[in-house]
Amino acid sequence: MNRWTAYQVMLFTLPLPFGGYRDWAWPWFAAVAVILLLLEVNHLLRIRHIARLPAIPFPTAFIKALPLIGLLAMVQLWVLVQWAAGISYSPFDTYTAFLRGLGLISFFALTLLMLHSRERVKRAVWIVALAAAFQALFGAVMVLTGLEFGFFIEKQYYRGVATGTFVNRNHLAGYLEMSLALGIGFLLAQSTYYSGSLRQRMRQMVAMLLSDKVVLRLLLAVMVIALVLSRSRMGNTAFFASLMLAGGLALLLMRNKSRSTTILLASLLVIDIAIVGTFFGVEKVADRLQNTTAEHESRDEVTRDTVNMWRQNLITGIGAGAFIPVYPAFRSADVKENAIYNNAHNDYAQFGAEFGLPAYLTLAAVVLWCFWWGVMAMRLRNSDLYKGMGFSACMGIIAIAIHSAVDFNLQVPANAWMFMLVLAMAVIARWAPHNAQPLPEIKRHATLKVEDQSEPAERPA
Template identity: 40%
Template sequence: MINTSTSEHSDRSSIHDRWIFIAFLVLLAWIPLPLGSNKLWAMSILCCGALFISAAWLYLFSLNKVVISKSIKNSLPVIALFSTAPVFAFIQSAVSSDNPLGSVDSYASAQAGMLGISFILIFCLALLLVNSQKRIKLLAYTLVFCGLFQAVYGSMMTLTGIEYSFLIPKDAYTRLATGTFVNRNHLAGYLVLTLSLGIGIMISTLNLQSASNWREHSRRLLTTLLGPKARLRILLIIMVAGLVMTHSRMGNTAFFASLTLAGLITLFLSKRSTKATIILISSLIVIDIFVVGTFFGVEKVAERLQTTSEETETRDEVNAYTLTAIQDNLFTGTGAGTYYTNFPAYREYDAGRSFYDHAHNDYFEFASEYGIIVTGCLILAVLLVFISAIKAQMKRKTPLMRGIAFSATMAIIALAIHSTVDFNLQIPANAATFMVILALGQISLFHKKDINSPQRTQRAQRKSQSL
């Protein structure tokens, strides 16, 4: 006999939290729209949304209608490491500024702590709600379509000359794709994150078995040209075109570098990779650079890279002064969210006339605000997810799990590169999306195969018949 109690319980859980999952997808789709949620009112909506959805799930849990997933149980060390940031932010905001642990702006630190709690809730909600392969695909496609919208919207604003960000005319970065973000680099960061998901899903659809004859080759070719893979590939091309039109130097560099590195890691580690994977990754790089770039301005990105110099950039000076600020508050920082308050005390005239509310380096900004201990905890948390994604590519047999493991690997590498010269993790939309992808990295390793899947049911039936 087949033990169906676990399967039935899983089905009931999925039914009861279906609307919570839909609300979670709606929240993720909303977050990038209001200027990347980088305004106080938009942050408030993000925080309230995450708290409300979490409370709804906890209510169902109290009624014994949903269960704690294996993925979140195995992610407790990661959650604990991430939690050090908001907990420390609240401590900084609570103590006096005369105390070494005190913040120079307690209100900003409390706000940063609340935002940090929201990111952790989003991470946990993804681990709890994304409990089937169907939901993994729905989540991935939701974010891919969000990236597609941003790419199309940003490109159309640039091509038509009617340039609006989010219901207001653009006053900066005109003639450049910014989507509903203010800064082109942050649109580039968001597109790279969503592209990594799209490419991972594309990889999961590859047929890893060699074709036996010409008919099989023909059938696969037609499926590739006319099937869902072709439509997804077209979406990815549009998104890459939008990425190129941002003219973001490090955004484009991070995309192609992370795609190449993640592809090499996949080919080296996965025992099931074939020439199909090599062809896909190669085509993504070659076609996107030489075809998409020809029409949408990759030469302008290259020109910006060539003309970058110490004379035209002040980020080197800003980083140098930020390092001095870090050394003065090495272990405790100056308080979460206080970079814009603390940096003017350290800057000199050679940093230019611009007002810096963020360091153009996420590592330096976190270290400046939280100190090196909490910053190290955050880096370690991301590293643990990276290891999980690598293990998933080595061990998992399910194509979808290997695909989202690739997505997590690529996203981590891309943001690790981009964060050296920009502040994507200070933009709520990008930080929240990154937390979801990190959760998928954990799911790729720890998610159990669907208990009620047809393949497993058939195997169980054959086993019971043999007994």
């Protein structure tokens, strides 16, 4: 199995073993990401040596992302300091978090190295769409048939709602939000404007119906069905809100947009809410939103306790990954003692409490930087594909930003890995050369010539 095939297999299998939310699952993905990164860098070094290049032929997007990789590495260095210097309240958990973080950074860098051509970007989106559609179909079948199985075992919790192979319905919802964002951006990049005579328009429509675009739209519909069947309140809210916000940005920023772009964005909202939601129970999600009361929810209290934890360790934090053993010491009297909280149900508060303010702001800067590049991709790129991927990055970041206010998707390995893919896609959307070709594979004693892959300057805004 070559590196590219192994990367695709990893993309597809990430959510399968309980979303990686098991101590035996995520280390495999972290190890594979690190190993593939080392192999890819070694491959580029060999290309430089054989072709006698003046520098390592790193893809443009990877070079532009080096400051981001540096910031992420600084955060990981801080986690190592937390562990080694005795700052962490739970050194073992912090060391484990360091290994997870190493896997995430490696995956981010690996994605920037692997997706160095348009064809590879398209293939990665299709792999994610197929993986998410499998999760969606599996979760929907379990709900509609009453079989209620997760990953090879019968579910104990969240029966009657779609969870896929994840532990929690909100984890599935978070995964689907980002997958839908990638799929919709890719669909947006293929939007077609029908022109000419009636006969020509009919031919164009028939060609569209026979294209992969229809298959992708069906996969997205399956994902939306599963998202609704998950009954995740904030998952559904985050998806539709991010679609509207990113869609508004796209209509505002994209140049030379066709009428079909507006029609596509409008149809996604109308069809998914009015048709899919009507048949598969969007009203039940609305009922959960309306019936949510402070008496039945303790997430606000846990978030308040986590913020207090952060205040008492404002700069240094309690140690990455140390929330579980530390939280009982900060639990308020109005939170049930027999309730077990493995996470704060608020990623903002938990990251701040664990990492401390400087590292927290560094992570926020990386996300905002990528979001800006996604916006600029929609505004400045000429390529429909990369404009669409800029849309995907913006929508995915907005969705997780909303969902993270009341949940812990970024503590789930599969979703954290997927978020790194979304961030990497923002970099690729902004900086990948329009006509870049795949780098050649090399064999022992081979000689090759690496052609210039630079892109003509983008037209000014």
